[in-house]
Amino acid sequence: MRVTLAGLGCGGMSGATGEVREALARADCVIGAARLLERLPEGVTPRRESAARPGEILERLLAARCESACVLYSGDTGFYSGARLLLPLLEEQGIEAQVLPGVSSVQCLAARLGRPWQDWTLCSAHGVECDAVAAVCRGRPACFLTGGALDPAALCRRLEEAGLGDLPVAVGENLSYPEERITKGTAAEFGKRRFAPLSVLLAEAAPVCPRRTPGIPDGDFLRGGVPMTKQEVRAAALAKLAVRPEDICWDVGAGTGSVSVELALQAKAVWAVERDGEALDLLRANRARFCAWNLRVAEGCAPEALAGIPAPDAVFVGGSGGELPGILQAIHRANPMARVCVSAIALETAHDALECLTALGYETEIVQIAVSRAKSAGRLHLLLAQNPVFLLTGVRP
Numbered sequence: 001m002r003v004t005l006a007g008l009g010c011g012g013m014s015g016a017t018g019e020v021r022e023a024l025a026r027a028d029c030v031i032g033a034a035r036l037l038e039r040l041p042e043g044v045t046p047r048r049e050s051a052a053r054p055g056e057i058l059e060r061l062l063a064a065r066c067e068s069a070c071v072l073y074s075g076d077t078g079f080y081s082g083a084r085l086l087l088p089l090l091e092e093q094g095i096e097a098q099v100l101p102g103v104s105s106v107q108c109l110a111a112r113l114g115r116p117w118q119d120w121t122l123c124s125a126h127g128v129e130c131d132a133v134a135a136v137c138r139g140r141p142a143c144f145l146t147g148g149a150l151d152p153a154a155l156c157r158r159l160e161e162a163g164l165g166d167l168p169v170a171v172g173e174n175l176s177y178p179e180e181r182i183t184k185g186t187a188a189e190f191g192k193r194r195f196a197p198l199s200v201l202l203a204e205a206a207p208v209c210p211r212r213t214p215g216i217p218d219g220d221f222l223r224g225g226v227p228m229t230k231q232e233v234r235a236a237a238l239a240k241l242a243v244r245p246e247d248i249c250w251d252v253g254a255g256t257g258s259v260s261v262e263l264a265l266q267a268k269a270v271w272a273v274e275r276d277g278e279a280l281d282l283l284r285a286n287r288a289r290f291c292a293w294n295l296r297v298a299e300g301c302a303p304e305a306l307a308g309i310p311a312p313d314a315v316f317v318g319g320s321g322g323e324l325p326g327i328l329q330a331i332h333r334a335n336p337m338a339r340v341c342v343s344a345i346a347l348e349t350a351h352d353a354l355e356c357l358t359a360l361g362y363e364t365e366i367v368q369i370a371v372s373r374a375k376s377a378g379r380l381h382l383l384l385a386q387n388p389v390f391l392l393t394g395v396r397p
Contacts, residue, residue: 007102011176015103032072076104125150253319257283264292362394
């Protein structure tokens, strides 16, 4: 048996290449999703089997006992296609296979918009979880295959929640079908609309600030009357947390969001937990000021507000509202291996943090930071001491 895995393009046979058409004409049996089998041209064998999962397709092929079979896929066989899962199954059975590509919906959308797509970030939200905010923060337009719960509207709502409601987007519906439609707008507008099940979303790149090392100057943040973790302490805390690009971070008691912003510029995603109304406004304003769109705001009191947030890899606790033991226990439940850094000014807070981290099985380290800043007094400069701060770090052995 010789099997051809053929991509039909994004609209039935309209995107099929000449090679695919020739393979179909030679095939003794054709297998694929029902909607693809319905659109085959005249002259193709009537021996057709409806199947979509790799295991089912293999069963149909083995039962067919034919010399030449064709397995159909929508779009392109090399772009989020089931072809990659079927190929190793065929190899195990010693069945010879060839792959013929088709025109993907991404190529089709790019052509309709008159744009190249080689610089796009390509993502699939078709029946799988997808972080739309992280995708648009990579400095390039992001194109999403959509389907299931994550249709274009749902993805646009996520962008709007992150502060990107004005981000330009375009949607291609039913590409290459008679009812094809291309629409342009903003994430906020499209979050309220309904789109066809066969849709592709293109979101422009989110504005970004130049990357820099941790320790943004204090004066760059909007502060108001809310306490803020100072520059030197922030830089030390991020060093202790050893934040990586793939990390999910929490900032508990986020205040103005100075630490949240610093984390967001280093990590994959950050959840800032805060209960004060003025601080929440400053959090969102500083998020926009530094283009930290991967910073999500969780309103409420910890530890209750931590429920339902994705498990963290690293956590900074800048304020606890007297609930430090409960907060540390909630972090431990969410991910026992998460790296934790607690900032404390009061000796009692430092004592409670050490006691609780030790009881939870963390290896602890205590650092006390005392910063003095010079202030001019005529021709002289006087050092003014800032409040000394304890940083208690906990990591699992």
